[in-house]
Amino acid sequence: MRSALYRAAAFFLSAFLILFCGISGAGQSRTNSSGTGGSNEIRGRIYLPSGQSFDTPVEVELKESFSSLKVFTDHGGTFVFQNLTPGSYTVVVHAGEQFSESREYVTIDPDVPPPRGSNAPVISSPKSVNVPIYLQLKRGVYLRNDVINAKWASIPKETLEHFKKGIELAQDNKNAEAEAELQKAVALSPTFAPAHTELGTVSLAQGRLDAAVSSSLTAIKYDDTDFEAHLNLGIAYLNQKKYDLAEPQLVTAAYLNRAAVRPHYYLGMLFVMKNDLDIAQKAFEKAIELNGGKSLPAIHKYLGRIYLKKDMEKEALRELETYIKLAPNAQDVEKVKKDISDIKAKLKNAFV
DSSP, X not given: OTTHHHHHHHHHHHHHHHHHHHHHGGGSSEEEOOOSSSSEEEEEEEEOTTXXXXXXXXXXXXXXXXOEEEEEOOTTSEEXXXXXXXXXXXXXXXXXXXXXXXXXXXXXXXXXXXXXXXXXXOOOOOOEEEEEEEOOBOTTOOOSSSSSOGGGTXXXXXXXXXXXXXXHHHHTTOHHHHHHHHHHHHHHOTTOHHHHHHHHHHHHHTTOHHHXXXXXXXXXXXXXXXXXHHHHHHHHHXXXXXXXXXXXXXXXXXXXXXXXXXXXXXXXXXXXXXXXXXXXXXXXXXXXXXXXXXXXXXXXXXHHHHHHHTTOHHHHHHHHHHHHHHOTTOTTHHHHHHHHHHHHHHHHHHTO
């Protein structure tokens, strides 16, 4: 059973994605091909704060100095602008009243001209720039799996009021008050899984692992497709060093939300603890593939340490330098800088 669940889930997801892409590849990204007269493209995907793809089509605007282009995302949250000239662009996303406006600045570099005096033509090389966009909720707004699932449409209004109040208090780090509101919600509607899930989240934030486990198990009892409940349960078990219990919960979370970074991050941590560096490496690499380094820079540090143990110095150097760039004020930054210096010295001596 050694990491069998994770391997099986990874294989299944890969096979599913290959099959899915083969069937519907032509209709995946919404594309604006009008362009600005060039041969380059800017493509991207919009993510919810949880890391899940934003599956509601929204308008994306690409601004240049004197023009703008627009396109709507597809149901996977992806978009493409094609036929662009080199230059500076701004990607602007208005995803609705719940989210702050998102802006990302992108530069497409021009082709390098031939040396002065050369008659060689400029060789145009089309460039593709990928832009992940992470939405941010406006203060006081809570979003869970886009909206509360339709299966809870019959939940009384009073329950939802306590639930939403609990969420707002938790966002302000008023955990005791948040827990009191959420307890009122579950007292009114004992089978309302989201309230149990959020109780688990509050307990986890306070380090109350047994309470987090209990609330998460109750949430899963009433809704076994609850991503956050499986993730919280996996994290709680991981902190309790119950690795064999944590693994299937984290794998299930990764399966339920294929775009989520955190399940792979914690699976990486789990396999580091189990000293299975090969699987830990794959988990961290998957988290980076999902653009997780931006929100969880430590992914690069842990992956760098794994590469270092495997004598993959160049790869380790790349990951550790990325970590320093993304987290310049981290507590361990000086130690990581020393590691970087040691790796560079080793690589230099290797060529002497």
